[in-house]
Amino acid sequence: MWNSPKVGILGGGQLGRMLVESANRLNIQANVLDADNAPAKQISFHDGHVTGSFKEREAVRKLAESCDVITAEIEHVDTYALEEVASKVRVEPSWQAIRTIQNKFDQKEHLRKYDIPMADHRELSDNTPEELAKIGEQLGYPMMLKSKTMAYDGRGNFRVNSKEDIPEALEALKDRPLYAEKWAYFKMELAVMVIKTKDDVLSYPTVETVQEDSICKLVYAPARNVPDAINQKAQALARKAVSAFEGKGAFGVEMFLLEDNSLMLCELASRIHNSGHWTIEGCALSQFDSHIRAIMDLPIPPKSLELRQPSIMLNIIGGATPDSHLKATEAALSIPNASIHLYSKGAAKPGRKMGHVTVTAATMHEAETMIQPLITVVDDMRA
Ligand code: ATP
Ligand code: MG
Ligand code: MG
Numbered sequence: 001m002w003n004s005p006k007v008g009i010l011g012g013g014q015l016g017r018m019l020v021e022s023a024n025r026l027n028i029q030a031n032v033l034d035a036d037n038a039p040a041k042q043i044s045f046h047d048g049h050v051t052g053s054f055k056e057r058e059a060v061r062k063l064a065e066s067c068d069v070i071t072a073e074i075e076h077v078d079t080y081a082l083e084e085v086a087s088k089v090r091v092e093p094s095w096q097a098i099r100t101i102q103n104k105f106d107q108k109e110h111l112r113k114y115d116i117p118m119a120d121h122r123e124l125s126d127n128t129p130e131e132l133a134k135i136g137e138q139l140g141y142p143m144m145l146k147s148k149t150m151a152y153d154g155r156g157n158f159r160v161n162s163k164e165d166i167p168e169a170l171e172a173l174k175d176r177p178l179y180a181e182k183w184a185y186f187k188m189e190l191a192v193m194v195i196k197t198k199d200d201v202l203s204y205p206t207v208e209t210v211q212e213d214s215i216c217k218l219v220y221a222p223a224r225n226v227p228d229a230i231n232q233k234a235q236a237l238a239r240k241a242v243s244a245f246e247g248k249g250a251f252g253v254e255m256f257l258l259e260d261n262s263l264m265l266c267e268l269a270s271r272i273h274n275s276g277h278w279t280i281e282g283c284a285l286s287q288f289d290s291h292i293r294a295i296m297d298l299p300i301p302p303k304s305l306e307l308r309q310p311s312i313m314l315n316i317i318g319g320a321t322p323d324s325h326l327k328a329t330e331a332a333l334s335i336p337n338a339s340i341h342l343y344s345k346g347a348a349k350p351g352r353k354m355g356h357v358t359v360t361a362a363t364m365h366e367a368e369t370m371i372q373p374l375i376t377v378v379d380d381m382r383a
Contacts, residue, residue: 004027020032031067034052054077122179144157251271280358338371
Protein backbone atom coordinates (compact mmCIF):
# COMPACT_ATOMS: atom_id res chain seq x y z
CA MET A 1 0.00 0.00 0.00
CA TRP A 2 2.80 2.41 0.88
CA ASN A 3 6.46 2.22 1.53
CA SER A 4 7.28 2.62 5.28
CA PRO A 5 6.27 6.27 5.46
CA LYS A 6 7.54 8.42 8.31
CA VAL A 7 5.62 11.29 9.85
CA GLY A 8 7.43 13.91 11.95
CA ILE A 9 5.52 15.54 14.79
CA LEU A 10 6.59 18.81 16.40
CA GLY A 11 5.60 18.35 20.03
CA GLY A 12 5.07 15.17 22.05
CA GLY A 13 2.39 16.09 24.59
CA GLN A 14 -1.01 14.41 24.84
CA LEU A 15 -2.06 15.44 21.32
CA GLY A 16 1.15 14.02 19.87
CA ARG A 17 0.66 10.87 21.96
CA MET A 18 -2.82 10.27 20.55
CA LEU A 19 -1.51 10.96 17.02
CA VAL A 20 1.17 8.33 17.60
CA GLU A 21 -1.54 5.85 18.65
CA SER A 22 -3.26 6.39 15.29
CA ALA A 23 -0.03 6.25 13.28
CA ASN A 24 1.00 3.02 15.05
CA ARG A 25 -2.17 1.25 13.97
CA LEU A 26 -1.32 1.94 10.32
CA ASN A 27 2.34 0.91 10.69
CA ILE A 28 3.34 4.52 10.07
CA GLN A 29 6.43 5.51 12.01
CA ALA A 30 5.95 8.76 13.94
CA ASN A 31 9.17 10.62 14.73
CA VAL A 32 8.55 12.97 17.62
CA LEU A 33 10.50 16.15 18.36
CA ASP A 34 10.36 16.90 22.09
CA ALA A 35 12.15 16.07 25.36
CA ASP A 36 13.15 12.42 25.78
CA ASN A 37 10.42 11.46 28.24
CA ALA A 38 7.59 13.28 26.41
CA PRO A 39 4.21 11.48 26.60
CA ALA A 40 4.20 10.70 22.85
CA LYS A 41 7.65 9.11 22.94
CA GLN A 42 6.73 6.82 25.82
CA ILE A 43 4.43 4.77 23.56
CA SER A 44 6.70 4.66 20.52
CA PHE A 45 9.95 2.70 20.53
CA HIS A 46 12.31 3.31 17.61
CA ASP A 47 15.42 5.38 16.94
CA GLY A 48 13.76 8.09 14.82
CA HIS A 49 12.78 10.52 17.58
CA VAL A 50 14.59 13.83 17.96
CA THR A 51 15.50 15.32 21.33
CA GLY A 52 14.92 19.03 21.63
CA SER A 53 12.23 21.65 21.27
CA PHE A 54 9.87 22.61 18.46
CA LYS A 55 11.17 26.12 18.97
CA GLU A 56 14.77 25.19 18.03
CA ARG A 57 15.70 25.62 14.38
CA GLU A 58 18.42 22.95 14.45
CA ALA A 59 16.07 20.35 15.97
CA VAL A 60 13.38 20.99 13.34
CA ARG A 61 16.02 20.59 10.60
CA LYS A 62 17.08 17.27 12.09
CA LEU A 63 13.48 16.02 12.24
CA ALA A 64 12.85 17.07 8.63
CA GLU A 65 15.82 14.99 7.44
CA SER A 66 14.21 11.73 8.52
CA CYS A 67 10.55 12.25 7.52
CA ASP A 68 8.29 12.22 4.46
CA VAL A 69 5.92 14.78 5.97
CA ILE A 70 6.02 16.86 9.13
CA THR A 71 3.15 18.23 11.19
CA ALA A 72 2.65 19.87 14.59
CA GLU A 73 0.57 19.12 17.67
CA ILE A 74 0.83 22.77 18.73
CA GLU A 75 0.70 26.09 16.86
CA HIS A 76 3.40 27.79 18.94
CA VAL A 77 6.27 26.40 16.85
CA ASP A 78 9.14 28.08 14.99
CA THR A 79 7.45 28.70 11.64
CA TYR A 80 10.69 30.13 10.22
CA ALA A 81 12.26 26.72 10.74
CA LEU A 82 9.26 25.14 9.00
CA GLU A 83 9.55 27.62 6.13
CA GLU A 84 13.20 26.64 5.70
CA VAL A 85 12.61 22.88 5.66
CA ALA A 86 9.50 23.14 3.43
CA SER A 87 11.78 23.02 0.38
CA LYS A 88 12.92 19.53 1.40
CA VAL A 89 9.95 17.93 3.13
CA ARG A 90 6.17 18.36 3.04
CA VAL A 91 4.86 20.49 5.92
CA GLU A 92 1.16 20.02 6.78
CA PRO A 93 -0.67 22.24 7.32
CA SER A 94 1.44 24.90 5.61
CA TRP A 95 3.89 27.01 7.60
CA GLN A 96 2.01 30.06 6.32
CA ALA A 97 -1.23 28.78 7.89
CA ILE A 98 0.50 28.03 11.21
CA ARG A 99 2.26 31.44 11.22
CA THR A 100 -0.99 33.34 10.70
CA ILE A 101 -3.01 31.21 13.10
CA GLN A 102 -0.46 31.28 15.97
CA ASN A 103 -1.01 35.04 16.21
CA LYS A 104 -4.68 35.37 17.20
CA PHE A 105 -4.87 38.95 15.93
CA ASP A 106 -3.33 38.11 12.53
CA GLN A 107 -5.66 35.11 12.35
CA LYS A 108 -8.68 37.39 12.78
CA GLU A 109 -7.39 39.97 10.32
CA HIS A 110 -6.96 37.18 7.78
CA LEU A 111 -10.40 35.67 8.42
CA ARG A 112 -12.03 39.08 8.13
CA LYS A 113 -11.26 38.99 4.40
CA TYR A 114 -13.39 35.86 4.14
CA ASP A 115 -16.46 37.35 5.84
CA ILE A 116 -16.18 35.19 8.95
CA PRO A 117 -18.29 36.71 11.76
CA MET A 118 -16.18 37.60 14.82
CA ALA A 119 -16.35 39.83 17.89
CA ASP A 120 -15.29 43.40 17.12
CA HIS A 121 -11.67 43.92 18.19
CA ARG A 122 -8.89 46.51 18.33
CA GLU A 123 -5.14 46.19 18.29
CA LEU A 124 -3.02 47.87 20.98
CA SER A 125 0.15 49.52 19.75
CA ASP A 126 1.75 50.84 22.95
CA ASN A 127 -0.11 49.00 25.78
CA THR A 128 -0.74 52.20 27.77
CA PRO A 129 -3.75 52.72 30.07
CA GLU A 130 -4.80 55.70 27.93
CA GLU A 131 -4.83 53.61 24.79
CA LEU A 132 -6.86 50.81 26.40
CA ALA A 133 -9.30 53.31 27.95
CA LYS A 134 -9.96 54.72 24.49
CA ILE A 135 -10.59 51.21 23.15
CA GLY A 136 -12.89 50.57 26.13
CA GLU A 137 -15.01 53.54 25.07
CA GLN A 138 -15.31 52.03 21.59
CA LEU A 139 -15.95 48.39 22.53
CA GLY A 140 -17.77 48.94 25.84
CA TYR A 141 -17.39 46.92 29.07
CA PRO A 142 -16.82 44.18 29.84
CA MET A 143 -14.24 43.54 27.14
CA MET A 144 -11.62 40.80 26.86
CA LEU A 145 -7.98 41.86 26.70
CA LYS A 146 -6.02 39.15 24.86
CA SER A 147 -2.43 38.32 24.12
CA LYS A 148 -1.95 37.92 20.37
CA THR A 149 0.59 35.16 20.83
CA MET A 150 1.41 32.15 23.02
CA ALA A 151 -2.15 31.91 24.30
CA TYR A 152 -3.71 28.68 25.58
CA ASP A 153 -6.23 27.64 28.23
CA GLY A 154 -7.16 31.28 28.75
CA ARG A 155 -3.61 32.15 29.85
CA GLY A 156 -3.32 35.30 27.82
CA ASN A 157 -6.87 36.56 28.43
CA PHE A 158 -7.99 39.14 30.99
CA ARG A 159 -11.59 40.22 31.46
CA VAL A 160 -11.76 43.99 31.84
CA ASN A 161 -15.02 44.79 33.60
CA SER A 162 -14.61 48.55 33.79
CA LYS A 163 -12.12 51.36 33.35
CA GLU A 164 -10.90 50.67 36.91
CA ASP A 165 -9.58 47.23 35.87
CA ILE A 166 -7.28 48.63 33.19
CA PRO A 167 -4.04 48.91 35.26
CA GLU A 168 -4.45 45.35 36.61
CA ALA A 169 -5.20 43.96 33.14
CA LEU A 170 -2.13 45.59 31.59
CA GLU A 171 0.02 44.39 34.47
CA ALA A 172 -1.26 40.80 34.07
CA LEU A 173 -0.43 40.75 30.35
CA LYS A 174 2.69 42.89 30.61
CA ASP A 175 5.24 42.73 27.78
CA ARG A 176 2.92 40.77 25.50
CA PRO A 177 1.52 41.94 22.15
CA LEU A 178 -2.15 42.70 22.85
CA TYR A 179 -5.55 43.26 21.32
CA ALA A 180 -8.95 43.79 22.92
CA GLU A 181 -12.20 42.10 22.01
CA LYS A 182 -15.80 43.14 22.49
CA TRP A 183 -17.59 40.90 24.98
CA ALA A 184 -19.54 38.08 23.32
CA TYR A 185 -22.78 37.35 25.19
CA PHE A 186 -23.05 33.73 24.15
CA LYS A 187 -25.61 31.19 25.31
CA MET A 188 -23.36 28.29 24.41
CA GLU A 189 -19.86 27.60 23.10
CA LEU A 190 -19.68 25.31 20.09
CA ALA A 191 -16.77 23.67 18.31
CA VAL A 192 -16.26 21.79 15.06
CA MET A 193 -13.32 19.67 13.98
CA VAL A 194 -12.51 20.22 10.32
CA ILE A 195 -10.36 17.90 8.22
CA LYS A 196 -8.71 19.41 5.17
CA THR A 197 -7.58 16.85 2.62
CA LYS A 198 -5.93 17.25 -0.77
CA ASP A 199 -9.27 17.87 -2.43
CA ASP A 200 -11.92 18.16 0.28
CA VAL A 201 -12.86 20.03 3.42
CA LEU A 202 -14.75 17.68 5.77
CA SER A 203 -16.24 18.26 9.20
CA TYR A 204 -17.29 16.30 12.26
CA PRO A 205 -20.64 17.06 13.96
CA THR A 206 -20.92 20.26 16.00
CA VAL A 207 -20.19 19.84 19.70
CA GLU A 208 -20.91 21.88 22.80
CA THR A 209 -17.91 22.85 24.93
CA VAL A 210 -18.01 23.93 28.54
CA GLN A 211 -15.05 25.94 29.81
CA GLU A 212 -14.28 26.45 33.51
CA ASP A 213 -11.70 29.12 34.34
CA SER A 214 -11.16 29.36 30.56
CA ILE A 215 -10.06 25.70 30.38
CA CYS A 216 -12.14 23.20 28.45
CA LYS A 217 -13.87 20.95 30.98
CA LEU A 218 -16.63 19.09 29.14
CA VAL A 219 -17.53 18.37 25.53
CA TYR A 220 -21.00 17.15 24.52
CA ALA A 221 -21.32 15.52 21.11
CA PRO A 222 -23.67 16.44 19.59
CA ALA A 223 -24.32 19.86 21.17
CA ARG A 224 -27.34 19.53 23.47
CA ASN A 225 -30.69 21.01 22.43
CA VAL A 226 -29.19 22.58 19.34
CA PRO A 227 -31.40 22.16 16.26
CA ASP A 228 -29.90 20.40 13.28
CA ALA A 229 -30.02 23.63 11.25
CA ILE A 230 -27.56 25.26 13.69
CA ASN A 231 -25.41 22.14 13.78
CA GLN A 232 -25.17 22.31 9.97
CA LYS A 233 -24.63 26.09 9.96
CA ALA A 234 -21.78 25.77 12.46
CA GLN A 235 -20.12 23.05 10.39
CA ALA A 236 -20.43 25.19 7.26
CA LEU A 237 -18.92 28.22 9.04
CA ALA A 238 -16.06 26.10 10.38
CA ARG A 239 -15.31 24.68 6.93
CA LYS A 240 -15.41 28.15 5.40
CA ALA A 241 -12.97 29.52 8.01
CA VAL A 242 -10.54 26.61 7.56
CA SER A 243 -10.75 26.91 3.77
CA ALA A 244 -9.06 30.31 4.18
CA PHE A 245 -5.80 28.51 5.04
CA GLU A 246 -3.38 26.39 3.01
CA GLY A 247 -2.48 22.85 3.89
CA LYS A 248 -3.89 19.57 5.02
CA GLY A 249 -4.89 18.10 8.34
CA ALA A 250 -7.18 18.67 11.34
CA PHE A 251 -8.22 22.14 12.46
CA GLY A 252 -10.22 22.90 15.63
CA VAL A 253 -12.75 25.71 15.27
CA GLU A 254 -14.26 27.34 18.38
CA MET A 255 -17.47 29.36 18.07
CA PHE A 256 -19.99 31.30 20.14
CA LEU A 257 -23.72 30.67 19.74
CA LEU A 258 -25.41 33.98 20.54
CA GLU A 259 -28.89 34.60 21.98
CA ASP A 260 -30.35 35.23 18.51
CA ASN A 261 -28.91 31.88 17.30
CA SER A 262 -26.28 33.59 15.16
CA LEU A 263 -22.73 32.24 15.23
CA MET A 264 -19.42 33.99 15.80
CA LEU A 265 -15.93 32.54 15.51
CA CYS A 266 -13.96 32.55 18.80
CA GLU A 267 -10.68 31.25 17.37
CA LEU A 268 -9.29 28.36 15.41
CA ALA A 269 -6.30 26.07 15.87
CA SER A 270 -4.18 24.53 13.11
CA ARG A 271 -4.13 21.12 14.76
CA ILE A 272 -5.96 18.31 16.48
CA HIS A 273 -7.90 19.78 19.37
CA ASN A 274 -9.30 19.01 22.82
CA SER A 275 -12.86 19.53 21.54
CA GLY A 276 -12.31 16.53 19.22
CA HIS A 277 -11.13 13.89 21.71
CA TRP A 278 -14.64 12.42 21.84
CA THR A 279 -14.17 11.23 18.23
CA ILE A 280 -11.90 8.39 19.44
CA GLU A 281 -14.96 6.55 20.78
CA GLY A 282 -17.74 8.53 19.07
CA CYS A 283 -16.80 8.03 15.41
CA ALA A 284 -15.32 5.34 13.17
CA LEU A 285 -12.30 7.56 12.46
CA SER A 286 -11.01 9.77 15.26
CA GLN A 287 -9.64 13.25 14.64
CA PHE A 288 -6.16 11.70 15.08
CA ASP A 289 -6.83 8.97 12.49
CA SER A 290 -8.20 11.58 10.09
CA HIS A 291 -5.26 13.92 10.60
CA ILE A 292 -2.76 11.17 9.78
CA ARG A 293 -4.77 10.14 6.72
CA ALA A 294 -5.21 13.74 5.52
CA ILE A 295 -1.49 14.58 5.66
CA MET A 296 -0.60 11.25 3.99
CA ASP A 297 -3.22 11.64 1.21
CA LEU A 298 -5.01 8.47 2.31
CA PRO A 299 -8.78 8.09 1.78
CA ILE A 300 -11.20 9.40 4.44
CA PRO A 301 -14.77 8.18 3.81
CA PRO A 302 -16.97 11.10 5.01
CA LYS A 303 -19.33 8.60 6.63
CA SER A 304 -16.52 7.67 9.03
CA LEU A 305 -16.75 11.16 10.56
CA GLU A 306 -20.41 10.77 11.51
CA LEU A 307 -21.47 10.34 15.12
CA ARG A 308 -21.95 6.72 16.09
CA GLN A 309 -23.34 7.37 19.58
CA PRO A 310 -23.86 10.48 21.71
CA SER A 311 -20.62 11.09 23.62
CA ILE A 312 -19.47 13.18 26.55
CA MET A 313 -15.80 13.93 27.17
CA LEU A 314 -14.58 15.11 30.56
CA ASN A 315 -11.06 16.44 31.02
CA ILE A 316 -9.10 15.24 34.03
CA ILE A 317 -7.27 18.34 35.15
CA GLY A 318 -4.70 18.70 37.92
CA GLY A 319 -6.56 19.65 41.11
CA ALA A 320 -5.95 20.72 44.68
CA THR A 321 -3.59 17.84 45.49
CA PRO A 322 -0.87 16.16 43.35
CA ASP A 323 -2.91 12.93 43.17
CA SER A 324 -6.32 14.45 42.34
CA HIS A 325 -6.16 13.08 38.80
CA LEU A 326 -5.50 9.57 40.11
CA LYS A 327 -8.54 9.75 42.38
CA ALA A 328 -10.62 10.89 39.42
CA THR A 329 -9.26 8.00 37.36
CA GLU A 330 -10.09 5.55 40.10
CA ALA A 331 -13.68 6.80 40.11
CA ALA A 332 -13.83 6.58 36.30
CA LEU A 333 -12.87 2.88 36.38
CA SER A 334 -16.33 2.04 37.74
CA ILE A 335 -18.32 4.22 35.34
CA PRO A 336 -20.07 2.13 32.68
CA ASN A 337 -19.08 2.85 29.05
CA ALA A 338 -16.24 5.11 30.21
CA SER A 339 -13.02 5.04 28.17
CA ILE A 340 -10.09 6.42 30.12
CA HIS A 341 -7.10 8.14 28.52
CA LEU A 342 -4.20 9.12 30.76
CA TYR A 343 -1.38 11.17 29.28
CA SER A 344 1.52 10.01 31.49
CA LYS A 345 2.69 13.52 32.24
CA GLY A 346 4.06 12.69 35.68
CA ALA A 347 3.19 15.06 38.51
CA ALA A 348 -0.03 17.01 38.31
CA LYS A 349 -0.11 20.75 38.66
CA PRO A 350 -3.32 22.69 39.18
CA GLY A 351 -4.86 23.38 35.77
CA ARG A 352 -2.67 20.88 33.90
CA LYS A 353 -4.49 18.48 31.58
CA MET A 354 -3.62 15.00 32.88
CA GLY A 355 -6.10 12.86 30.96
CA HIS A 356 -9.68 12.59 29.77
CA VAL A 357 -12.64 10.24 29.97
CA THR A 358 -15.27 9.69 27.28
CA VAL A 359 -18.65 8.09 27.94
CA THR A 360 -20.85 7.02 25.04
CA ALA A 361 -24.46 5.81 25.23
CA ALA A 362 -27.55 5.26 23.11
CA THR A 363 -28.95 8.64 24.19
CA MET A 364 -27.37 11.84 25.48
CA HIS A 365 -29.55 11.61 28.58
CA GLU A 366 -28.16 8.16 29.36
CA ALA A 367 -24.58 9.38 28.84
CA GLU A 368 -25.24 12.36 31.14
CA THR A 369 -26.59 10.08 33.85
CA MET A 370 -23.59 7.75 33.62
CA ILE A 371 -20.92 10.45 33.74
CA GLN A 372 -22.55 12.60 36.47
CA PRO A 373 -20.91 10.77 39.43
CA LEU A 374 -17.50 11.40 37.85
CA ILE A 375 -18.25 15.10 37.31
CA THR A 376 -19.11 15.31 41.01
CA VAL A 377 -15.77 13.70 41.98
CA VAL A 378 -13.85 16.06 39.68
CA ASP A 379 -15.71 19.11 41.01
CA ASP A 380 -14.90 18.12 44.60
CA MET A 381 -11.17 17.99 43.77
CA ARG A 382 -10.86 21.34 42.05
CA ALA A 383 -7.84 23.40 42.91
P1 ATP B 1 -7.49 27.76 23.99
O1 ATP B 1 -6.99 26.93 25.13
O2 ATP B 1 -8.83 27.30 23.47
O3 ATP B 1 -6.48 27.97 22.90
P2 ATP B 1 -7.17 30.61 24.48
O4 ATP B 1 -6.27 30.85 25.63
O5 ATP B 1 -6.60 30.81 23.10
O6 ATP B 1 -7.85 29.20 24.63
P3 ATP B 1 -9.75 31.86 23.87
O7 ATP B 1 -10.22 30.64 23.18
O8 ATP B 1 -9.61 33.09 23.06
O9 ATP B 1 -8.40 31.61 24.68
O10 ATP B 1 -10.70 32.18 25.09
C1 ATP B 1 -10.90 31.25 26.15
C2 ATP B 1 -12.35 31.34 26.62
O11 ATP B 1 -12.62 32.67 27.09
C3 ATP B 1 -13.39 31.10 25.53
O12 ATP B 1 -13.60 29.72 25.33
C4 ATP B 1 -14.58 31.83 26.11
O13 ATP B 1 -15.18 31.07 27.14
C5 ATP B 1 -13.94 33.06 26.75
N1 ATP B 1 -13.90 34.20 25.80
C6 ATP B 1 -12.95 34.43 24.87
N2 ATP B 1 -13.22 35.55 24.16
C7 ATP B 1 -14.37 36.04 24.65
C8 ATP B 1 -15.19 37.19 24.33
N3 ATP B 1 -14.85 38.03 23.37
N4 ATP B 1 -16.32 37.37 25.06
C9 ATP B 1 -16.68 36.50 26.04
N5 ATP B 1 -15.95 35.43 26.39
C10 ATP B 1 -14.82 35.18 25.71
MG1 MG C 1 -6.31 29.45 21.62
MG1 MG D 1 -9.93 28.82 22.75
